[in-house]
Amino acid sequence: xxxxxxxxxxxxxxxxxxxxxxxxxxxxxxxxxxxxxxxxxxxxxxxxxxxxxxxxxxxxxxxxxxxxxxxxxxxxxxxxxxxxxxxxxxxxxxxxxxxxxxxxxxxxxxxxxxxxxxxxxxxxxxxxxxxxxxxxxxxxxxxxxxxxxxxxxxxxxxxxxxxxxxxxxxxxxxxxxxxxxxxxxxxxxxxxxxxxxxxxxxxxxxxxxxxxxxxxxxxxxxxxxxxxxxxxxxxxxxxxxxxxxxxxxxxxxxxxxxxxxxxxxxxxxxxxxxx
Numbered sequence: 101x102x103x104x105x106x107x108x109x110x111x112x113x114x115x116x117x118x119x120x121x122x123x124x125x126x127x128x129x130x131x132x133x134x135x136x137x138x139x140x141x142x143x144x145x146x147x148x149x150x151x152x153x154x155x156x157x158x159x160x161x162x163x164x165x166x167x168x169x170x171x172x173x174x175x176x177x178x179x180x181x182x183x184x185x186x187x188x189x190x191x192x193x194x195x196x197x198x199x200x201x202x203x204x205x206x207x208x209x210x211x212x213x214x215x216x217x218x219x220x221x222x223x224x225x226x227x228x229x230x231x232x233x234x235x236x237x238x239x240x241x242x243x244x245x246x247x248x249x250x251x252x253x254x255x256x257x258x259x260x261x262x263x264x265x266x267x268x269x270x271x272x273x274x275x276x277x278x279x280x281x282x283x284x285x286x287x288x289x290x291x292x293x294x295x296x297x298x299x300x301x302x303x304x305x306x307x308x309x310x311x312x313x314x315x316x317x318x319x320x321x322x323x324x325x326x327x328x329x330x331x332x333x334x335x336x337x338x339x340x341x342x343x344x345x346x347x348x349x350x351x352x353x354x355x356x357x358x359x360x361x362x363x364x365x366x367x368x369x370x371x372x373x374x375x
Contacts, residue, residue: 109136112246115374115375117306120332125139137279142164142176142177142180143164143166143167144168144258145160147303149180149183149184149187150310150312151245151310151311153341153345154345157184157187157188160184161179161181161184161185161188161190164180165181167181168181168197171199172200172201173200173204174203175201175205175208175255176213178198178201178211179198180206181194181197181337182194182197182201182214182218183214183219185197185199186217186218186221189216191221191222191223194221194224195218195221195224196323198211198214198217198218198219199215199216199217202215209235209236209242210235210264211243212231212232212235213231213235213242213244215231216228216229216232216235216248216252217248218229219231220251220252220255225252225256225284226254226256227228230251232245232248232249236249239261241268242272243269243270243271243272243276243279246265246268246272247266247268247276247278247279247282248287249262249267249284250263250264250266250269250283251282253265254282254285254286259289259290262286263283263286266279266282266286267283268315270283275302276306276308277308277309277310277313278303278313280300280302280303281299281300281303281312281316283299284296284297284298284300284303284316284317284320285300285316287320288323291323293323296320297317297321297324298315300316300317301317303317304317311336314333314334314336317333318330318331318333318334321333327363331347334347
């Protein structure tokens, strides 16, 4: 059975293991525009949360969480806290935080976008689509929202619609590494690893691409059996502890044969069909 035929519940599990940017960063970008999450009332952190290891994330959650408890209606603190909670797998709590922030800021597009992200992470996919739809406005379309909508559609198994949204996002923000990465990972879910690698390589070469884009590229390269190359990519720009953790994660993904054999088999069929 091809992977695209799996249930939404199974697909969410695969996405959670595989694709950091589809589930996390597509909407995360929305909450960092115009009102950066690193300023204002948010407790100062030592470095961007995207580069933190597990102990650092735990400390950041405690620090920002204390600020949220002092003022749960504060927009930026709530956005930052929910993002950290999702990065540590505490999706139900993140959703509860964003519900409170959305109540306090019901017309804020960035808040609605982050609320949709939290709903998707908690498995409320149809609700997430509705929330993202309310955040988008036809007269002022936001590329981040198109990308976010694509991420949720991918989780629902509606890959053609998802890729359409990613391309609409690229029309507004050409060569954005987050969109390209999400588009590439959409092809991973469809079993087309070579096309996925093309988009992910392009994403990794764009200005502003972060290590998460390269980790997705490392995964796709590894899935095609080129593990030494994948390990080299996975170790770029990371401290030794983070690099070792990422390589260990990459090896664990390689060992999950059931799902990935389906991907490899489908990719092989794609190759034969083009010869």
